[in-house]
Amino acid sequence: MPSGNAHMYRQLNGRRLLTGMVLAILTLGLIVIDLGMGSSGIGPGEVVDALLGGPDGDTANTAILWSIRLPMTLTCVFVGGSLSLAGLQIQTITNNALASPYTLGITASASFGAAIAITLGLSVAGYLWIGTALLALVFALAVSLLIFYLGRLKGMSTSTLILSGIIMNFFFQALQQYLQYRASPEIAQIISGWTFGNLQRSSWMSVVVSGCLLVMGAALLSGWSWRLTVLTTGEERARSLGINVERLRLHVFLICSFLIAGAVGFIGTVAFVGLVAPHCAKLMLGEDQRYLLPSATILGGSMLPVGIITSIVGVPFLFVLLMKNGR
Numbered sequence: 001m002p003s004g005n006a007h008m009y010r011q012l013n014g015r016r017l018l019t020g021m022v023l024a025i026l027t028l029g030l031i032v033i034d035l036g037m038g039s040s041g042i043g044p045g046e047v048v049d050a051l052l053g054g055p056d057g058d059t060a061n062t063a064i065l066w067s068i069r070l071p072m073t074l075t076c077v078f079v080g081g082s083l084s085l086a087g088l089q090i091q092t093i094t095n096n097a098l099a100s101p102y103t104l105g106i107t108a109s110a111s112f113g114a115a116i117a118i119t120l121g122l123s124v125a126g127y128l129w130i131g132t133a134l135l136a137l138v139f140a141l142a143v144s145l146l147i148f149y150l151g152r153l154k155g156m157s158t159s160t161l162i163l164s165g166i167i168m169n170f171f172f173q174a175l176q177q178y179l180q181y182r183a184s185p186e187i188a189q190i191i192s193g194w195t196f197g198n199l200q201r202s203s204w205m206s207v208v209v210s211g212c213l214l215v216m217g218a219a220l221l222s223g224w225s226w227r228l229t230v231l232t233t234g235e236e237r238a239r240s241l242g243i244n245v246e247r248l249r250l251h252v253f254l255i256c257s258f259l260i261a262g263a264v265g266f267i268g269t270v271a272f273v274g275l276v277a278p279h280c281a282k283l284m285l286g287e288d289q290r291y292l293l294p295s296a297t298i299l300g301g302s303m304l305p306v307g308i309i310t311s312i313v314g315v316p317f318l319f320v321l322l323m324k325n326g327r
Contacts, residue, residue, distance in 0.1 A: 013288075016285050016286070019284050035070065049061075071207050072199045075203075075207050076267070081218075082210065082214045084277035084300020084303075085259060088292065090256055093231065103275065104143075104165030105167070106143050106144055106147075107260060109143040110136040110140040110260055110264040110265070112176045113136040115191045119187055133266065136264045137257065137262075137265070139172075179191065199267055217255050222293060229290070277300035277303060281295045282296075
């Protein structure tokens, strides 16, 4: 590579690294602001003092932050990061800007699995959340594998896969609505609250599990960052460089299923974070997965509102993408 191009490449990577650091700092700032919001307003300085003082402090701020707000905020950050990371990689392996856990029907299938667990009162070792997350995982894996093998065996285009995902989305939403209709009023109310995305179920257990899933998923995908970057240039080019595209897609689909199930299993359905956040990161950083992967994860984690609010933002964003693609 000529020295001039090498210098420009280093400058580009430097800007990407700086952008990622700025995103991380802004996300930390948003976390501090979010922790201070609520019926008992806490200033940023008091938030920092309570966090640095640890959970053993004897002040009211310590009890509020460490027992209620911090588990809720961290769960939301990890869930948002997981959905954004899953959305980014689904867009990469399908080569479709409209692909996301929501538009492919994976979120709806995981939500239906969680609804079945709630209806049946399915628990593992006495914990309802484990049964809910496991059944959400089973349905998310089943739909992910179905989408993968439909595309592989039938030779479907990426656009057809998106349409198949939309069909599955409607199908599982209909099943979930029927389940609500047949359930008792109490169970139906719980399932209904689940579909809106609810952070009230957050706990330190949800922080640990969702955080571990995100870290493990990000670590595995980071190891394939070069292959995923090459895949964005086209399947033929990736195959010419010795990349097993089908195996890579299968592995990525499986990891995304775990990330989505972990998110839905704890706070319910969260729409469009997996669509909006990756595109925002691409606009700032380009397609290099070494920088795009962590930055999209951070950006997804900063989208703290859930459910109805993300849908209000996501629907016009999806409409703009449709107009841009001319489809």
